[in-house]
Every structure is written in C-alpha cells, then in structure tokens.
Amino acid sequence: MSNALPISRQLIDEFAENGAVVVRGLVDAEAIAVLAAGIDRNMAAPSPRAKTASRADDKGWFFEDFCNWQEIDEYRRFIFNTRIAEAAGQLMQSRETRLYHDHSLVKTAGTQQPTPWHQDQPYYNIEGRQNISMWLPVDPVPREATLEFVAGSHKGPWLMPRSFMDNQAKWFPEGSLADLPDIEAGRSAYPIVGWALEPGDAVFFHMLTLHASKGSANTRRVFSVRFLGDDITHAPRPWVTSPEFPGLAERLPAGAPMHDDDLFPVLYRSEQAA
Secondary structure (H helix, E strand, C coil): CCCCCCCCHHHHHHHHHHCEEEECCCCCHHHHHHHHHHHHHHHHCCCCCCEECCCCCCCCCEEEEECCCCCCHHHHHHHHHCCHHHHHHHHHCCCEEEEEEEEEEEECCCECCCEEEECCHHHCCEECCCEEEEEEECCCECHHHCCEEECCHHHCCCECCCCCCCCCCCCCCCCCCECCCCCHHHHHHCCEEECCECECEEEEECCCCCEEECCECCCEEEEEEEEECCCCEECCCCCCCCCCCCCHHHHCCCCCECCCCCCCCEEEECCCCC
16 A cells, blocks of 8 residues: 555545545555454454344344454454544544444345435434544445445434334434435435445445445445544433443533543544644
C-alpha cells in the first residue's frame, strides 16, 4: 500500500452530499487475512453479545456480534494497525477519530433474511453529526448482496428505529418519530446507491444514512467499525441501546464528549484543523 490514502476531495464531498461512499483498495490482502481469521474465530466462539438475526427456517445463518476488539486480537490488530480510522477521519472532516465499536455481520451461503431499511444512530447512545461507519467484506460481494443506501438521507429526519425480526418500537416511544417509508415498494422513487465489492474495498456511511441489504447466495463475512468525531457527545437513553454499554452513564454524564480512552480510544488525530 502506498503512503497516500485513496481519499480524494471528491470522495469527501461525495460523503458530505450522499452520506455514503466506496473506497477501493483501502486494506491489503495481509490485513484481510488477519481479519478473516478473527471473524472465523468469533463465529466459533461467540461473545455473550452475539445474536442470530435470521429465522429458524432460513436456509442460511445471519450471525452478528458486537464490541469484541478487546477480546479478539485479530480485530484489535485490524482496527489499530490499518489506516481505516485515518480514512474515516478524513471523510467526516474531524480533527480526532475515536473508536465507537466493532460489529461483525456474517450471512452464510443461502441466507434469505434481509437487513431491512434503517438508520443506525437512533439505536445508539450518541448525539452529533461527525460520525461514520465502515462496512468491509473479507469475501467478494456482488451488487445484489451488497449494502444499499438512500443517498442524502443522512441529512434527516431521524426515523423510528424498530426491531428487525418483529418490527416493534423498543427504543423511542411509538409515535415520537416518523415511520420509515416503504422503500422496497417504491425503489424507483429513491436515489439508491450500492456497489459490488472485493476484499479490501470499504464502504463508509453516516450513521443516519438509510441502508439495507438482501440475503446472500454465497457466504458474506463483513466487519463493520463505527467511529466518532469531534462533535459527538454522550446521550444516555432510558432503554437498552444496540449495542449496550453497561455502566457508561456512571462514567460519562449526558452531553459529555466521548472522552473515555479505555472504551473509546483515539485511533487517529489530524494535524490540520477540522
């Protein structure tokens, strides 16, 4: 990998406008091999936070696990030793980039369960605009199985977060946020973007950007890392967030910057002002 990151001014502007971009060839084959080994180890020995997001009659398995960077060495090496945080910081134009959490998502071959359209930030315990998520596969992902986005939806509004399996409003009170429109029923009315991906390619998106994906004919192992920028503050919720951070409310008061270096370490600092 060359010293120059493939983050152009055009990509930065595209992220600001659309809330989602693809960065080709961000990570080399050696780092992908390390990450793939970590995902396989994670699947063989899931954490207590792991969940199955597919139904019992699904032909495949949709596996998810969260917040394992302190326990799975391959995840820690990937997060700290590659330049993904630098890319994230440049795209969100933040002076400082902190780790929020990691999230492994695997759809084994034949998984039919889609990931429904949703925004991520309403499920979280944070406020602020300088945030970004990376979605990086260690297997080739064809266009029909990739993550899709509604371009520009990160500009708002917040929409009601619901549980994926039974469509229940378990976070914000029913009626307090607008409901998500039926995007699948009228896809042509929305500026939907998505990309076929090779290992080493990464998609970055704002935590308010509407996104979804379909099932997968082939095994699709993905590692997602969420990053926090300069203006992000703690927003304690009266419900269990996804993921949960037990005891955080006692460590960080409401409205405080996420400056807890044990839980949310700084991964990158820019020498230029944001």
